[in-house]
Amino acid sequence: MAAKIGVVVFPGSNCEHDVVKALGLFGSSRVDAGLVWHGERSLAGYDAVVLPGGFAHGDYLRPGALARFSPVMEALAKYAADGGPVVGICNGFQVLTEAGLLPGALQKNRGLRFLCTTVGVEVCTTRTVLTGESDLGAQLSLPINHFEGNFTCDPATLERLRAEDRIVLRYTANPNGSLDDIAGVCNEEGNVVGLMPHPERACDALTASTDGMRLLESLVVAATRRAQVPV
Amino acid sequence: MKYEVLVEVRLRSGIADPQGATIERALPALGFEGVDDVHVGKAFRLSIEASDEDGAYARGTEMAQRLLANPVIEDSTVTVIGPVESVSSAAPLTSSAVSTGNAVSTGNGAG
Numbered sequence: 001m002a003a004k005i006g007v008v009v010f011p012g013s014n015c016e017h018d019v020v021k022a023l024g025l026f027g028s029s030r031v032d033a034g035l036v037w038h039g040e041r042s043l044a045g046y047d048a049v050v051l052p053g054g055f056a057h058g059d060y061l062r063p064g065a066l067a068r069f070s071p072v073m074e075a076l077a078k079y080a081a082d083g084g085p086v087v088g089i090c091n092g093f094q095v096l097t098e099a100g101l102l103p104g105a106l107q108k109n110r111g112l113r114f115l116c117t118t119v120g121v122e123v124c125t126t127r128t129v130l131t132g133e134s135d136l137g138a139q140l141s142l143p144i145n146h147f148e149g150n151f152t153c154d155p156a157t158l159e160r161l162r163a164e165d166r167i168v169l170r171y172t173a174n175p176n177g178s179l180d181d182i183a184g185v186c187n188e189e190g191n192v193v194g195l196m197p198h199p200e201r202a203c204d205a206l207t208a209s210t211d212g213m214r215l216l217e218s219l220v221v222a223a224t225r226r227a228q229v230p231v
Numbered sequence: 232m233k234y235e236v237l238v239e240v241r242l243r244s245g246i247a248d249p250q251g252a253t254i255e256r257a258l259p260a261l262g263f264e265g266v267d268d269v270h271v272g273k274a275f276r277l278s279i280e281a282s283d284e285d286g287a288y289a290r291g292t293e294m295a296q297r298l299l300a301n302p303v304i305e306d307s308t309v310t311v312i313g314p315v316e317s318v319s320s321a322a323p324l325t326s327s328a329v330s331t332g333n334a335v336s337t338g339n340g341a342g
Contacts, residue, residue, distance in 0.1 A: 061298070062301055104303060108250075110247065112253070
């Protein structure tokens with residue numbers, strides 16, 4: 001049976017269809033991807049959940065600050081605590097940090113520039129739902145598209161992220177001032193991952209890179225594994 | 232009783248504030264010399280229902296810590312301006328700095 005992957009739509013999300021389309025490339029026999037409205041109070045039956053990019057709730061106050069009050073977020077916290085695979089991309093990463101499901105914060109880019117470009121990132125751990133099928137040290141070419149992508153946290157948190165192997169991706173050439181070149185982090189168990197680059201936009205040769213597929217493949221595998229666990 | 236409360240949020244000391252730095256560099260171009268420690272933040276004015284000004288301060292502080300500021304990168308200062316009815320003429324009744332994170336708010340924002 002195909003793994004069921006939900007892509008959460010907040011008012012102001014704008015990458016949800018890209019994610020569904022990219023996941024669709026794995027074929028309907030492997031993946032059943034669809035949208036989940038943020039007002040949903042249950043994520044029962046989903047084998048993985050993606051928080052896509054965009055401007056949830058208009059990014060009012062701070063990116064992610066209001067999205068964390070959406071009804072679906074309570075269900076998401078339980079889903080994550082239960083080991084469910086969760087990936088936040090760009091604005092989705094910001095939502096996960098504001099919700100306390102991932103550490104740190106995403107502040108304005110160094111230099112106060114909105115960045116829309118392609119960057120190199122290195123896979124720093126393969127223990128996560130987004131990198132399980134990648135090679136350690138693999139270099140990927142992925143698009144970024146953000147104003148607030150400059151990851152920061154206090155020194156003790158950074159030390160813990162390093163010690164617990166929770167830095168998932170690092171920029172090979174830091175574009176935004178992120179602490180320790182961090183492009184993505186995960187929770188202790190590795191089932192919740194946030195990243196600023198957009199893997200869903202690097203899934204077709206026409207977009208110059210298909211490296212995003214290597215990350216999404218890992219998510220599909222993790223979702224498939226969860227689909228096979230008897231509930 | 233409603234009290235007018237001002238919550239000011241700004242980046243914690245040690246967190247780069249490129250907007251403040253840019254404005255600081257721009258001011259001399261207009262002839263404003265001798266200005267430093269320029270910081271850019273947000274200000275929220277709220278009318279808060281409370282039994283007295285201490286209660287309004289406590290509620291404003293909790294709002295600042297739980298929503299208005301992100302304690303990872305921001306500090307907040309809560310000031311009770313006064314009862315809503317007499318806001319225009321009232322001087323601040325209660326003002327003190329509160330840190331939303333572990334760091335102590337520096338007051339003059341050095342850094």
